[in-house]
Amino acid sequence: MSQPRILLAGATGAVGSEVLRLLRERGHFVRTFSRSAKNAEKIRPLASEVVLGDATRAGSLGEALAGIDVVVSCLGANVALGMSERRSFRDVDVAAHANLLxxxxxxxxxRFVYLSAHPGPGYDHTRYIRAHVETEDMLRASGLSCSFVRPTGIYSALGDLIDMARMGFGSVAGDGTAKANPVHPICVAEAMVSVVEEGPEFVTVGGPEVLTREEIMRLAFDVVGKKPRIMHVPPGVFRFWSAGLRLPHPRLSDMLEFVAAVMTTDSVAEARGTRPLRPWFEALARQ
Structure with a gap:
């Protein structure tokens, strides 16, 4: 039986680039779909075909899906706190996947395989998580065979902590005792590739280490070789900022609401990942 032909959306991100590598190592035909021409050039040597476009624009997909059997989407709005893009997570994630669908x-x-997020109790009400769950529900209702990969948190979203530690001052929401087991992008990619042809509807992916939020911040300080100076910010401060930014910057508002909730609630899932956090932080610190 021949291998399915795959469209990979979001192939230039931390997880998407690893999914591309793993799929090509397995001999799959992979057509990538990316918005940034500059980033797409980085993966052109590995992809079978490269298509440029913006999935949030209905007419942008063109013939990207022609002859495709399986859609794998790592596409999603940027979660970095320094983001310049203002559109909300819903306006990007749900709209893009409606067009892809x-x-x-x-x-x-x-078949459709979607990189979602772990909707843990205590933060599943946030707009960030609701955008992912709404996307899942839309895909499920389509009748397509689907799998949704739900990581607790991905190391690539923790880069700001190294930047804070370099400056000698970090912050955590609340008392820092909430626990999490974030996971390496490669481990998330492995989970996605494992369900490309078939698999369970939901695949939850956690990392191998359960750490408190303060332990994660202290690890960043340790890696850069600086004495920890950590401020404990009441979650209400993040919620206040989030409320004030709803109109001028919906994306940042969504992210601050999520940070206030997820950093004060345990976010722990099955440890499918095997790669610890310290080497990831060490690699960032060397850059």
Whole structure:
């Protein structure tokens, strides 16, 4: 039986680039779909084909889905706190996947694998998580075979902590005792690739270490070789900032609401990942 032909959306991100590498190592035909021409050039040597476009624009997909059997999406709005893009997570994630889904059905694709997020109790009410769950629900209702990979948190979202530690001053929301087991992008990619052809509807992915939020911040200080200076910020401060930014900067507002909730609530899932956090931080510190 021949391997399915795959469209990979979001192939230039931390997880998407690893998914591309793993799929090509397995001999799959992989057409990538990316918005940034500059970033797409970095993966052109590895991809079978490269298509440029903005999935949030309905007419942008063109023939990207022609002949595709499986859509794998690592596409999602940027979570970095320094983001310049102002559109909310819902306006990007749900809109982009609605267009991808419509094009998938038109092209008679058979399966959809989506990089979602772990909707843990205590933060599943946030707009960031609701955007992911709404996307899942939309894909499930389509009739396509689907798998949703739900990481607790990905190391690539923790880069700001190294920047804070370099400056000699860090912060955590609340008392810092909430626990999490974030996971390496490669481990998330491995989970996604494992369900490309078939698999369970939901795949929750956690990392190998359960750490408190303060322990994660202290690890960043240790890696850069500076004495920890950590401020404990009441979660209400993040919520206050979030409320004030709802209109001028919806994306940052969404992220601050999520930070206030997830950093004060345990976010721990099955430890499918095997790669610890310290080497990731050490690599960032060397850059």
């Amino acid at each position: 419509e094009a998938s059905l038109r092209a008679s694709a058979k």
